[in-house]
Amino acid sequence: MAINLFNILILLFAPFLMIGVIKKTKAFWAGRKGVSIWQPLWDFVRLMKKGAVISETTSWVFRYTPVIGLGAVIFAAMFVPLATGRAIINLPFAFVIFSYVLGLGKFFSLISALDTGSSFEGMGASREACFSTIVEPAFFIALASIAALTQNYSFESIKLILQNAGGYGYIIIALAAVTLFIMLLIEGCRVPVDDPTTHLELTMIHEVMILDNSGIDLGLITWSAGIKMFIFEALVANLLIPLSWVWWQSALAFLAIIFILAVIIGIVESSMARFRMTHVFEFIFLMSITALLILALVTYRIYGGG
Amino acid sequence: MGIYFLSLGLLLLGALLSIVVSEKWKIKVCTISSLLSTGLLLLPALAVLFTGMEIGQLVYMSPVVGYVDFRIDLLSAFFLVVISVMSFLGVLYANGYMKPYLGKGMNISSHCFFLMMLIASMIMVVTVQSAIFFLIVWEIMSLSSFFLVIFEGEKKEVLNAGIKYLVYMHLSMIFIMAAFVMLDAHSGSLRFASFAPHVQPGSLYANIVFMLAFTGFGIKAGFVPFHNWLPDAHPAAPSHVSGIMSGVMIKTGIYGILRFLLFIGTPSKLISYIVLAVAVVSALYGVLYAITQHDIKRLLAYHSIENIGIIGIGIGIGMLGLAYNNHIVAVFGFVGAILHVLNHSIFKELLFFAAGSAYLKTHTRNIELMGGLIKKMPYTALLFIIGSVAICGIPPFNGFVSEFLIYAGMIQGVPSSSMSLFIVLILSIAALAMVGTMAMLCFTKASGIMFLGNPRGVELENVTEAPRVMIAPMTILAFLAFFIGMFPQYFIMIAMVPATMYTDGLRGVGPLASVYNMTGELSYYFFMFFILLAVLLGVRKLIGIGKNETKHVTWGCGYDRANNHMQYTASSYADLFISTLRPLFKRVSHIKKPKDLFPEEAYYEQEIEDIEEAYIVKPLISWDEKFLTKFERIQNGNIQQYILFGLIFLILAIIGMVYFGG
Numbered sequence: 001m002a003i004n005l006f007n008i009l010i011l012l013f014a015p016f017l018m019i020g021v022i023k024k025t026k027a028f029w030a031g032r033k034g035v036s037i038w039q040p041l042w043d044f045v046r047l048m049k050k051g052a053v054i055s056e057t058t059s060w061v062f063r064y065t066p067v068i069g070l071g072a073v074i075f076a077a078m079f080v081p082l083a084t085g086r087a088i089i090n091l092p093f094a095f096v097i098f099s100y101v102l103g104l105g106k107f108f109s110l111i112s113a114l115d116t117g118s119s120f121e122g123m124g125a126s127r128e129a130c131f132s133t134i135v136e137p138a139f140f141i142a143l144a145s146i147a148a149l150t151q152n153y154s155f156e157s158i159k160l161i162l163q164n165a166g167g168y169g170y171i172i173i174a175l176a177a178v179t180l181f182i183m184l185l186i187e188g189c190r191v192p193v194d195d196p197t198t199h200l201e202l203t204m205i206h207e208v209m210i211l212d213n214s215g216i217d218l219g220l221i222t223w224s225a226g227i228k229m230f231i232f233e234a235l236v237a238n239l240l241i242p243l244s245w246v247w248w249q250s251a252l253a254f255l256a257i258i259f260i261l262a263v264i265i266g267i268v269e270s271s272m273a274r275f276r277m278t279h280v281f282e283f284i285f286l287m288s289i290t291a292l293l294i295l296a297l298v299t300y301r302i303y304g305g306g
Numbered sequence: 307m308g309i310y311f312l313s314l315g316l317l318l319l320g321a322l323l324s325i326v327v328s329e330k331w332k333i334k335v336c337t338i339s340s341l342l343s344t345g346l347l348l349l350p351a352l353a354v355l356f357t358g359m360e361i362g363q364l365v366y367m368s369p370v371v372g373y374v375d376f377r378i379d380l381l382s383a384f385f386l387v388v389i390s391v392m393s394f395l396g397v398l399y400a401n402g403y404m405k406p407y408l409g410k411g412m413n414i415s416s417h418c419f420f421l422m423m424l425i426a427s428m429i430m431v432v433t434v435q436s437a438i439f440f441l442i443v444w445e446i447m448s449l450s451s452f453f454l455v456i457f458e459g460e461k462k463e464v465l466n467a468g469i470k471y472l473v474y475m476h477l478s479m480i481f482i483m484a485a486f487v488m489l490d491a492h493s494g495s496l497r498f499a500s501f502a503p504h505v506q507p508g509s510l511y512a513n514i515v516f517m518l519a520f521t522g523f524g525i526k527a528g529f530v531p532f533h534n535w536l537p538d539a540h541p542a543a544p545s546h547v548s549g550i551m552s553g554v555m556i557k558t559g560i561y562g563i564l565r566f567l568l569f570i571g572t573p574s575k576l577i578s579y580i581v582l583a584v585a586v587v588s589a590l591y592g593v594l595y596a597i598t599q600h601d602i603k604r605l606l607a608y609h610s611i612e613n614i615g616i617i618g619i620g621i622g623i624g625m626l627g628l629a630y631n632n633h634i635v636a637v638f639g640f641v642g643a644i645l646h647v648l649n650h651s652i653f654k655e656l657l658f659f660a661a662g663s664a665y666l667k668t669h670t671r672n673i674e675l676m677g678g679l680i681k682k683m684p685y686t687a688l689l690f691i692i693g694s695v696a697i698c699g700i701p702p703f704n705g706f707v708s709e710f711l712i713y714a715g716m717i718q719g720v721p722s723s724s725m726s727l728f729i730v731l732i733l734s735i736a737a738l739a740m741v742g743t744m745a746m747l748c749f750t751k752a753s754g755i756m757f758l759g760n761p762r763g764v765e766l767e768n769v770t771e772a773p774r775v776m777i778a779p780m781t782i783l784a785f786l787a788f789f790i791g792m793f794p795q796y797f798i799m800i801a802m803v804p805a806t807m808y809t810d811g812l813r814g815v816g817p818l819a820s821v822y823n824m825t826g827e828l829s830y831y832f833f834m835f836f837i838l839l840a841v842l843l844g845v846r847k848l849i850g851i852g853k854n855e856t857k858h859v860t861w862g863c864g865y866d867r868a869n870n871h872m873q874y875t876a877s878s879y880a881d882l883f884i885s886t887l888r889p890l891f892k893r894v895s896h897i898k899k900p901k902d903l904f905p906e907e908a909y910y911e912q913e914i915e916d917i918e919e920a921y922i923v924k925p926l927i928s929w930d931e932k933f934l935t936k937f938e939r940i941q942n943g944n945i946q947q948y949i950l951f952g953l954i955f956l957i958l959a960i961i962g963m964v965y966f967g968g
Contacts, residue, residue, distance in 0.1 A: 051853040055860040057760055059680045061691070067846050071839040078831070089831055091824055096713045097701065100742070104700045107746055111691070114754030114874065116860045117677070122874020125754070129747040130883045136743045137736035144717055144735045148728065153717055201863050211861050216849055281886060295732055303725040 003247055007082040011074070014255075015226030016041040018233070018262045025266025040226070044219050052215030057117040065112035066213065066220040072105030073224045077231050081155055081238045085250035092153035095143040099136060105224070106132065113209040120201045124208035127277070131193070131205075134284045135186055138291040142179045145291075145298040146172070158235065159243040168301050173239050175290045175297070180236045181261075182287040188229035191269040193280055203277070233261045307363040307376065309350050310433070313343035313390075314426055321422035325415045332418045333404055337397050340425060344394040347386060347429065354383035355803050367439065375435040375497050380804045381568075384644060385432040385561050389554050392651045393425040395779040396550040399659050402776035403546050403666060417457050417544075423450040424550070431558050435498035437486040444482065447558065448475035451551055455543040467535075467542035474525055474535040481522030482562070488515050489569060498569070507571030516577050519566040520584075527559025529618060530588040531918050533611045537595075540607035541671060545662020548603060552610045552658060553651035560617055560647055567625070568807060578625035582730065585618025586737045591918075593744040594890060597751070597880050598914040601671045602661045605752060606654065609697065612741060613650040617643045619734060620712045624808060627719060630727060633809050638715025638821075640805035645797060646708035649790065653696040653705060656783040660690035663772035663780075664756060668764040673876050675763030676756045682769040687757040689780045694749035696787040699742050702832040704790035707797065707825070713738065714821065744883075751879045760870040792832055794825040877912075884914070892920050 020037030027034020055062070079094040079101070081087045087094065110129055113121040147153050149172070150160040158176065162169040186193050189206035201208050210221050237257040241250050275283055320339025324332045354360060362377030378386065400421070408414065427447035434440045452475070456468035490496055492511070493504040505512050525532040536556075540548040563581075567573065592611030599605040620643025627636025663686045664679055665671050680687035696703035699710075716731045716738075755762075771777075790797045798821060862868040884891060892915045900908040940951075 048849055049853075051855060053856045053858050056857050057678070057860050059687075059758065061680070061758060064843070067839065067842045071835065071842050075831075075835045075838060091827065093710065093714050093717060096710055096717075097828070099739070100699060100701055100706055100710075103698065103742070103746060104695070107695060107698060107700055107750060110746070110750040111754040111758060114750065114879075115758040117759030117870070117873045118860045118862065119868060119872040119874060120863065122754075122879050125750065126874070126879045126882050129743075129750060129879075130886065133740055133743040133747060133883065137740040140739040141732055141736045144732050147717055148732070153714075211863075215853065216846065220846070295729070299725060299728060302728070 003084050003086075004088050006251075007084055007088060010083045010251075010255075011077050011227065011230065013041075014258065015223070015230040016044065018230055018258060019226055021259060021262035022266040022269070025263050026270050029267065029270035040222075044223060047219030047222075048216055050215040052213075052217060054214075055116050055118075055212050058115050058212070061108065062112050062115040062212070065108040065115075066217040066224070068108045069105040070220050070224040070227075072101055072108075073227045073231070076101040076105075077227065077234075079155060080231055080234055081159065082234055083251040083254045084247035085159070085238070085241055085243065085245060085254070086247075087155050090154055090156070094153075094155040095140075095147075098155070099139065102228070109209060109221075116212045118211065120204075120208050121211055123202070124205050127205045128209065131186055131280070131284055134281070135183055135287065138179065138288040139183060141288075141291040142176055142294050145295045146176065149298045149301060155238075156243060158238050159241060161239070162242070165298075165301050168297055172294055172297055175294045177236050177239050179287050179290045179294065180232060180239070182283070182290070184229060184232035184236065184261075185265075185268075186284060186287075187232055189225065190229075190265055192272055192275045192283060195274045198274075203274070230258070233258050236261060307350070307361055307378075309346050310376070310378065313346035314429060316343040316346070317422050317426040317429075321419045321426070324418035324422065329408055329414055332414050333397075333401050336418045336422055337394075337401060339422065340394045340397040343425075344390040347390045350378055351383040351386040351390070354378050354380065355387070355800060358803060358806075362435070371436070371439050371442070372496070373436070374439045375499065376433055377435045377498075378433055380807055381561070381564060382432045384801070384804045385557065385647070386429065388557065388648050388651050389425070389428045389432065392554045392655055393428070393550055395655060395782060396546045396553075397421065397425075399549070399662075399776055399779045400544075400546040402773045403544060403662055405773075406666065412457070416453060420450040420453040421547070421550075424454060424555070428555060428558055432561050437490055437496040437498070441479070441483060441486065444558075445479065447555065448472070448479070451547070451555055454547040454551075455539050457544050457547070458542070461542075464542040467538035471535045471539040474532070478522045478525035478532075478559075481518050481525070483522075485515050485518035485522060485566065488518065498565070501569040502571060505570050508574040512570040513574055513577050516566055516570050516573065517580070520563055520577075520581065523559040523562030523566070524584070525559070526562070527556050527614045527618075528588075528611050529584050529614060530591045530611065531922060533588065533592070534916065534919050534923055536610060537599075537604045537607040537916070540610070540658075541601055541603040545603070545658055545665065548606070549655040549658035549662070552607065553655040556610060556614060557647050557651060560614070560621075560643075563621065564644075564804075567621075572628050573625045575626070575629045578622060578629045579730065581618060581625055582622030582734065585615045585622050586734055587615070588612070588618060589615025589741045590737060590744075591615075593741050593748060594887070595914075595916060597744060597748045598884055598891060600674050600876050602664070602673050602752060602756065603658070603671055605673075605748065606657055606661060609657075609745070609748070610650075610654060612745065613646070613654065613697070616709065616712065616738070616741065617646045617650065619738060620644075620646060620708070620715070623712060623715045623719065623731075623734075624805075626727065626731075627715070628808065630719075630724065632719055635715050635719035636809050637802075637805060638711050638718065640808050641798060641801045642708050642711030642715060644804055645711060645801035648797070648801070649696075649704040649708050649787075652783050652786050652790070653693045653703075656689060656693035656780055656787065657697065659776065659780045659783070660686050660693060661756075663776055664690075667769045667772065670764060672763075673752060673756045677759045677762040677764075677870070677873065678757075678766055679769065680757040682766050683757070683771050685777050686772050686780070687753075689777075689784050690757060691753050692784045692787060694753045696791070698746045698749055700746075702788070702791040702835065704787045704797075707790060707794040709738065709742065710794075711798070711821070747880070747883060751876055755876040755879065759873050762870055762873060762875065793829050795822050795829060798822060798825055890917065891915075892917050 019040040024034050024037050076098050078088045079098045110125040113125040147157045150157040150164045152160055161172050165172055194205040198204055213221055237254050241253050316339050320336050324335045327335055360379035364373045364375055367374045427443045430443040434443055452472050455471055458464045489501045493500045528536045589612050592608045596605050596608035620639050624636045624639030627639055696705045699705040716735050719731050859866050894913050894915050896911040898909050
């Protein structure tokens with residue numbers, strides 16, 4: 001129980017620090033001093049104190065979407081092994097439930113964007129919906145292959161690759177890490193797919209969907225976006241942390257990996273520009289390729305080589 | 307069995323009564339008879355499902371048909387529940403939907419009559435177990451639904467769609483007949499019970515029989531490449547008929563496939579792979595084309611193809627499980643498929659009804675012209691959104707449960723002994739995931755553009771909420787969708803009953819018990835999820851107290867004179883996706899360019915044609931026409947010549963008899 005509480009607290013508050021680290025890294029690369037890493041949290045608190053401007057066009061869909069989105073993200077996180085290396089809800093086929101629960105949040109964020117009747121927000125929704133048609137199959141291929149390899153259907157399978165694949169395990173882990181990292185960039189709306197700090201509506205994806213949200217709603221949305229990103233970082237972290245570690249070892253390693261990943265994201269964002277929209281697809285297809293490579297390796301491991 | 311015949315009799319009585327009573331009462335009579343017969347029919351059907359004991363009776367019908375075996379076995383019982391309940395909700399909805407058509411000289415009598423006949427024939431299709439009488443009721447089902455489709459037959463496109471439907475149904479009939487003839491010739495009996503013992507499982511003969519039946523029933527169900535009648539027939543038919551046809555009637559095709567699977571015993575690997583491949587293609591194809599559609603009922607029709615594909619994936623997985631002797635996979639596949647039959651009928655009817663209500667109020671099926679309906683039709687909008695969430699397979703609604711079972715079957719089948727099976731299964735998992743996300747793209751488009759935003763063409767002044775008699779069946783359906791999603795374990799138990807027919811009863815119980823426990827656990831977590839949502843909402847409200855909320859126009863990036871035509875449209879929403887997959891679509895553009903110094907009229911229109919129709923069906927038809935025109939010389943209308951043909955035939959026949967008979 002206490003461990004679960006610890007996991008939930010980290011889940012809820014680490015995302016702010018994670019975003020802070022990313023910002024700090026970017027500031028470092030730009031030669032600036034940058035804001036404190038606590039700034040995202042203060043921003044959140046500030047938003048919580050604000051009133052809101054709501055479009056006349058909108059309906060209850062727009063009003064309840066931030067809450068549904070946040071709820072879905074938190075619920076989805078329950079199926080993922082978090083800081084202490086264990087999922088709070090450990091069920092077989094958890095990755096299916098996980099993606100479909102995230103789908104609930106996504107569904108509402110998409111129709112909430114259409115709810116405003118804006119000429120821009122549908123654009124972001126269209127892009128987000130379109131990207132996920134390519135992302136999800138790749139994610140499922142990777143996770144199902146790993147489940148087959150480890151003979152373990154729960155999310156813990158991603159921690160068991162090394163035991164089951166021997167030498168190939170390192171390659172599979174690397175490929176899976178790349179797959180999940182790309183997915184993290186897409187779902188977390190980071191450069192090179194999307195630029196969270198962009199100022200031109202036409203080039204936005206996630207930001208343009210929430211143009212009309214303000215005040216508390218905006219705060220909730222940024223929070224859930226942070227949590228979502230954190231979940232995918234947690235998946236990458238879990239690839240590297242063995243199941244056998246006790247909870248505090250696991251938690252320390254986990255937090256260290258999250259920190260390193262945040263720094264990597266910051267470096268990626270500082271060192272490259274976002275892709276042109278047409279090239280984004282090529283980048284996303286990279287994820288399909290790595291997923292198929294995992295499938296090929298797993299197939300070879302199970303059936304090949306005598 | 308007496309109750310069963312009584313309920314059939316009630317339906318036929320309703321059909322006849324609806325002809326004689328006055329126009330106002332016709333649909334009410336149908337509703338009452340349908341309600342009574344549904345109530346009666348549920349008794350034996352549920353009794354069979356819960357006790358696991360089948361019931362049946364031999365009835366002497368006529369010298370031609372002979373003794374007919376009416377039998378409610380586990381499979382029939384499940385389909386009976388789906389058919390009777392869903393049809394009744396359709397008839398209930400018709401009370402509101404048909405109101406504007408009353409007193410306009412439309413042929414309400416025949417509509418009511420055929421509606422009752424359709425329900426009665428569907429009930430008989432799943433319970434008759436004698437070949438000839440099965441074909442007869444199958445034909446009655448096709449014909450009565452044909453008459454329902456052409457309700458507005460004075461419109462040309464409706465009649466065309468109806469005739470196309472009729473042609474496809476008879477094509478299906480040929481294949482089914484051929485399959486039955488083969489079985490009959492082999493076993494020497496017309497009763498279903500006598501077929502299975504005479505078939506050698508896995509033999510070439512069994513494969514051919516099954517493939518014939520799969521083709522025939524697949525046309526009815528709408529598997530690609532036999533799906534073409536669906537997107538035409540559904541928009542043409544009145545909404546309750548579309549709902550019943552899409553939600554219930556095409557499932558008789560699934561029933562047929564499942565029934566034939568019982569005849570041939572353990573399927574061979576070859577046909578299992580074929581079924582799975584056809585199903586995956588159907589699912590992807592259906593949803594791909596659904597995204598391109600702007601006619602809401604065409605869109606839903608394409609989604610039926612998708613969902614039939616998902617059911618087919620379940621059946622395919624189940625067959626592969628049997629073929630590879632992996633009973634865990636088989637159980638999950640069949641249970642998933644059978645449960646999806648129920649689930650699809652629920653959310654598809656819900657969506658068709660909600661779309662029908664919108665059509666009734668806005669007089670258009672083009673979603674590009676709708677928008678903002680949620681302000682005038684809040685219940686319909688809410689129900690449509692619930693249906694959309696359910697059809698995308700998003701928890702905690704029913705679509706998730708069956709898709710989850712199919713995923714579970716596939717993932718468990720993965721560590722198999724065969725490499726080809728392994729790769730096929732993983733790719734099917736990816737395909738199913740892709741189908742899910744594309745469905746999300748499609749239904750965010752449909753619900754977002756239709757009900758949200760500002761009106762795009764149809765003004766909202768005259769739009770009002772649908773009457774209660776239409777809201778009621780939709781509410782029941784939405785509640786069912788939610789209930790199955792929240793308590794999946796009980797419905798999995800029910801769907802397990804017919805699945806035991808394929809997996810030798812008890813052998814599948816072990817893994818399913820674990821699934822039962824697991825989904826029970828899941829339903830508990832879904833409760834927690836709702837508590838979480840409630841808490842979040844409460845906290846959100848609490849923080850919001852005292853904060854002022856200002857109303858303003860939608861942010862237009864500094865421009866606040868945006869009008870309704872500047873909104874994102876359905877085409878633009880789908881365009882990114884469609885242009886990414888350009889080779890898969892055939893775009894047909896109608897352009898009239900502005901001309902001269904003072905251009906008067908100009909337009910640009912683009913539609914997307916079904917490639918299967920454009921590149922396969924149409925060339926086939928034109929080839930067929932070319933070939934058949936060669937016979938014009940023979941068909942010259944000259945009676946003397948026709949008599950000569952008869953004479954020549956007789957002579958040839960006599961010569962043949964003498965030659966071969968001797």
